[in-house]
Amino acid sequence: MKKTTFCILLIVFFTAVFCCRGQADISIKVGIYEDAPLVFVDSKGKPAGICVDILEKIASKEGWRIEYIFGTWPQCLERLKSGEIDLLLDIVYTQERSGLYDFTAEFIISDWGEAYARKESGVQSILDSRGKIVAGVSNDIYYLEFKKLAKAFKLDCAFVEAGDYAGVFKLLEENKVDIGIVSRLYGAKYGNKSGVAQTAIVFAPEDSRIASPKGKNGSFLKALDRNIVELKEDKDSYYYRVLDKWLGDVKTRRFLNFLFWFLISALGLLLIFVLLSLILKIQVGRRTRDLTAAYSKLKETQEQLIQAAKMEVVGGLASGVAHEVKNPLAIIIQGVEYLEKKIPPEDQNILMAFNNVKTAVERADNIVRDLLDFSRVSKLNMEPENINTLCEKALSLLKYQLDKSRIEVVTSLQADIPAIKMDKNKIEQVILNLLMNALQASFEGGRISVKTRFNFIAKEVALKIEDNGSGIPEEALGKIFDPFFTTKRGKGGTGLGLSVVRNIVEMHGGKIEIKNNRSGEGAAAILTFKA
DSSP states (O other), X not given: OHHHXXXXXXXXXXXXXXXXXXXXXXXXXXXXXXXXXXXXXXTTSOEESHHHHHHHHHHHHHTEEEEEEEOOHHHHHHHHHHTSXXXXXXXXXXXXXXXXXXXXXXXXXXXXXXXXXXXXXXXXXXXXXXXXXXXXXXXXXHHHXXXXXXXXXXXOOEEEEESSHHHHHHHHHTTSOSEEEEEHHHHHHHOOOTTEEEEEEEEEEEEEEEEEETTSOHHHHHHHHHHHXXXXXXXXXXXXXXXXXXXXXXXXXXXXXXXXXXXXXXXHHHHHHHHHTTTOHHHHHHHHHHHHHHHHHHHHHHHHHHHHHHHHHXXXXXHHHHHHHHHHHHHHHHHHHHHHHHXXXXXXXXXXXXXXXXXXXXXXXXXXHHHHHHHTTOOOOOEEEOHHHHHHHHHHHTHHHHHHTTOEEEEEEOTTOOOEEEOHHHHHHHHHHHHHHHHHHSOTTOEEEEEEEEETTTTEEEEEEEEOSSOOOGGGGGGTTSTTOOXXXXXXXXXXXXXXXXXXXXXXXXXXXXXXXXXXXXXXXXXXXXX
């Protein structure tokens, strides 16, 4: 009996040992290429960078053994597609790539494209690129996006491809090209080249993710997502130490040093206040309330500065759009007015068609002007207006599109709702934008409801626009107000609409909330304004 028990325990022990060893010996082939500081091979021939450090941390926790395979960017993409590697670090998600590869839902860091140029080239804005020779990396997302911009602006650039970003800068230094397209992080680290300068051309904000071959290694991606979320949520985690290691500079360290001593000094003052509170309890209480109010104001200001930074790129692009679009619009208006005079007065159908064209062109001109005004935070023309009237007007403007898609519109507009001070044109733009989003999200034969209510207690006017369409992906809900973020990029979306909407609403002292319906069908946008 004792021998039998001993043998069973021995078998269980060795089974557990071999299972643990098998679990700890999971081998993963990971593709890397030259894109410092995200991923690269250092001077000692070892993989390095932000993505490598974070992957190594996760691999250590999950019991993975990493085998790195270095190559050019096109080689890495081909190896990922063929399954020669299990994972590829530092790859941007696109709709086209999602058909070829699987991606992590979580991103490691955000990046965007930047243009560098020869100092004597005089290139600063996108329009200065006309007729220039541009270098980029084959199949690089920022290189491809710049090509789209050049085509959209009809700049007639000549394009030259390099193997990596280092090759792009080499072509610039050797004066073989005028402009080089690289990522913002790579440019910040290696852009200090002789005769080469950073331009004001920035575009295509994207998130760096990890990808695997289509339909394979889903368990790896889930484990990566889980660990990345945990690392990001802890502000003192290894994730933020890695970012500081690769992206920190002397100015940042000086600021942190100053902040440390500032906090030490503040702590000393706080201790003094605590001691004095025994005698000056009332005064300290008042001072505390003042500091709380100041902190709230500082926090609000900080959020405004962050939003202003996001909109800086919008302002630059808006200026370019204005110059390129306004002139053609003016020519169209002149042509319509000329042809209108040649039409017999009795032909009312053609006159009506010309009036519709003029109205549409003038609205397009207003949209361009409004975008410019918004990027410059223009002054509002505030007058008392009834929001029900603006809703009815917006619905009438969209009646053709709604009828064409067989969308049922259900309105519930409170009759005795009070007028509120607003810029009529800007709030009408907001309502139209939200209705268009609801229309585009709805299925043919769907339903859109528009409701207004007045809260007598809070003294607030609320507008709710709701659809029963496809809803918003959960991973996108936190980003829908970010400039350039869109779930409709393949359908022509620019990612500016909701960012513009939120800024207009906040300029009116209002609030906007967009969320999925609890029923699981569609989404709702809720606007609130003080009456």
